[in-house]
Amino acid sequence: MVRRTNGILAAAACMSMTGVASAQTYHVVDLGTLGALGDTEAFGLSRVGVTPIVVGFATKPDHAHRAFLSNGAIHEISPLAPDTQSVAYAVDALGRVVGTMYQLGEVGARAFRTGGAVLAGLGNFTAHGVNDIGDVAGFMSITETAGLAGELVFDHACVYRGNPATLSDLGTIGGSHWSRAYAVNNAGRVVGCSGSANDTGSRAVVWIGSAGHDLGTFAGTPSGAGEACAYATNDDGIAVGYCTGASDPGVRYAAAWWVNGSGQVTSVSNLGALPVTGGKPTWSYAYGINDRGAVVGQSNGRAFLFDYGRMKDVNDLIPPGWFVVSARAINDSDRIAAWGVNQTNEPHPLLLVPCFGDINRDGLVSVQDIFDFLAAYFANDLRADMDRSGTVSVQDIFDYLGYYFSGPC
Amino acid sequence: MRDIPQIDPTMPHQPSVLQEGMPAPGRKRRWVRRGVFASAGCVAAALAGILLLGGIAPLAPPSSYVVFGYNELGMHCMNEDFSELMILPPFNTVRAQVIRKGVEPTIVTSGVTVRYTIPGNTHSSDKTNFWNYTQPLFGVQIPPDVGLTGNKLNGTMVNRMPTANDWEASGLPVTPRDDDGRENPYPLALISVERNGAVVAQTQAVVPVSWEISCNICHSTPGISVGRDILRKHDVLHATHLEAAMPVNCSQCHSDNALGAPGVPGVKSMSAAMHGSHATRMAQANLVVDCYACHPGIRTQCQRDIHLARGMTCSSCHGGMAAVGNVARRPWLDEPSCGSCHQSRQPEFDFEPAGVLFKNATGHGGVKCVTCHNSPHAITPTITAVDNLQSTRWQGHAGVINTCTTCHTTPPGSFEHKRD
Secondary structure (H helix, E strand, C coil), rough: CCHHHHHHHHHHHHHCCCCCCCCCCCCEEECCCCCCCCCCCCEECCCCCCCCCCCEECCCCCEEEEEECCCCCEEEEECCCCEEEEEEECCCHHHHHHHECCCCCCCCEEEEEEECCEEEEEEECEEEEEECCCEEEEEEEEEEEECCCEEEEEEEEEEEEECCCEEEEEECCCCCCEEEEEEEEECEEEEEEEEECCCCCEEEEEEEECCCECCCEECEEECCCCHHHEECCCCEEEEEEEEEECCCCCEEEEEEEEEECCCCCCCCCCCCCCCCCCCCCCCCCEEEEEECCCEEEECCCCEEEEEEEEEHHHCCCCCCCEEEEEEEEECCCCCCCEEEECCCEEEEEEEECCCCCCCCCCCCCCHHHHHHHHHHHHHHCHHHHCCCCCCCCHHHHHHHHHHHHHCCC | CCCCCCCCCCCCCCCCCCCCCEEECCCCHHHHHCCCCCCHHHHHHHHHHHHHHHHCCCCCCCEEEEEEEEEECEEEEEECCCCCEECCCCCCEEEEEEEECCCCCCCEECCCEEEEEEECCCCCCCCCCCHHHHHHHHHCCCCCCCCCCCCCEEECCECCCCCCEEEEEEEEEECCCCCCEECCCCCCEEEEEEEEEEEEEEEEECCCECCCCCCCCCCCCCCCCCHHHHHCCCCCCCCCHHHCCEEEEEHHHEECCCCCCECCCCCCCCHEEEHHHHHCHHHHHHCCCCCHHCCCCCCCCCCCCCHHCCCHHHHHHHHHHHHHHCCCCCCCCCCCCCCCCCHHCCCCCCCCCCCCHHHHHHEEEEEEEHHHHHCCCCCCCCCCHHHHHHHHHHHHCCCCCCCHHHCCCCCCCCCCCCCC
16 A cells, blocks of 8 residues: 555656646536527436437527437427427436426426437426436416415425325425426425515425425524525535525525425525626526535526635636537536527537546646545545546556546646 | 504595695586486406405405506616627616505595515616716716615605606616526516505516627627627727727717706717618618517517517517617607507597506596506506506406406596596
């Protein structure tokens, strides 16, 4: 062990004299279009895989919005019924895609899940998130007939569980009329938001079982003033989304909540925002988080990656040619589903693939990365798990050296 | 379970046009004088209302108030991207009329609070880059998620007295993207009326918005963006330097009544310039409805009302593009009137007075036309289910509010489609 360690240190000393600097940490994979210029977005991707499945929606030549799947090439996911719009939101561990079909102007929507070449309906709800065991989080339309509401239509957060197939209404909190669920982790914990007490705003919520818990805002928990919503959660129970602060109640900032098994928030962090110039407004939303705790979202009209304690503009981490507007999801291989515009302002869904040599994601493949890798390695930190085996081993050293010496992205 | 207010039997009898908190001399007898004229339609509607109240379909529980919400235009168009040029910003105006039920209902313009919210569409700053460009476009930096009139996506309406007897929230910066990222050009606003801290009436109304615009059908020069293509062609044709001045607010030169922009003297209005210059060029777009090259339609369907269901298109009411682009026409002010078609079919009815738009007209004791018929371009029954929710909620079926007991606690003897 000592000899190997000395060998590693010797290698580090050698590499320190041959450092490689690069301006980018990610390279951009253009997922293409479904044949037409128009709205598009990549919402989710599979948790692992060298070429992960990426899903979202794109515009067809007939102007319809249709769900797509990209596994190296983009394909339309055909809806169950013709002349419908559709969007794919997430991919589970079996590679099954969940999404929603709808028609503009209708009340409600219909969830679908793919199984191989077969697309099956899951029920009359919007499917938005899925975990590895096939639980689907989303929201359904309900008609309130009690009290003065009488025949008003609202969304209620719901969760679909598959064995046996059940669709459960998770209800709302605080007496509000509406709620939505956006994600579910492998412990079955669901996150989303609900209307505030008089439905004038929204509150971030975690549902544990059937009980909804207000995550609060930067102004305090659970009843801190302001608005919030949670869009994603990882298996450590960290939820991310946005909330407003006490000092600036009208502005939303990306937030991360640490939530214990009882639904109590033990900590909430304001992830900040990207810098702006010229007095422009500042804001941010967090949309995705992986199990390592890396967070992606949008700030001031640009995609961000929050990693190693810092929020970075994704556009500073990629080569020229694209402007990445928003990042929706990041998987455990640090791949990012996003959308951006090219140099002629055409929107495309994008997959951002990391350069693993830049382990600290500072935009440079440099000597500092070597030392950061070594620090993670000796701390048995999974950031050093280069081969994504789930453990830190000697193999990771060799894999990292391979990434490092492969040069800039 | 909220307490449901009961009608105060000690309250004095009030004429239908009397607005709470405001005297209306000279009108007390008008309703009684007209009561002798019976409308078969209203009698049938009243009977239908009684049947419905008898339990065929559930209606809202008893309350002293009803509220109707509507969008001012029926569809609001906006840019999706503001980095190159702007035709229209996010600016959606929602109005509501509050009516206190009674033997003779009253229109409420004070003593209540009218709130609005749009569940599921609670923020806009991450859906459009509008707020990145308000300074160059309008000369002022606007906070994120705040509209041009200072309103947000939830808040309180203001009553428009003495201009009108309804409530309004103007300039809501709503976009056609739900919070879950999916397109939704018909988000539903929840409108709540509160009195003494208690909710006394609620309704849901569509706040329509779309950024479906298909300039790329023709403006698609390889290698440059659609916006840049438009500005470059404008520079070539009109000796301007717009491409170098992006983002461009078109209304800085072309007057636009929608934005209150005076433009530059001698330069055509935005409407005249756009419609006039494109009227002779639409053949190359090869569209069934030429208007949908620019106005939301191929997918979104700006026009989604009973007229569409009966086979009418935009030009049936508005005329062709050349007519709309006529320099003598006042854009946004000279608009089709219902009476121009319907008067001959229903000679006993009154329609809008001359010079008053449908969206602003009233009748039947001060009730706004849009209260019963819904917004322009979404005259009920619509082909979109969400636009029919309000009428179904109040009277059990889609379509014009023709169930008199929606507002009248006892069916009146007659109904007159008359101006006040």
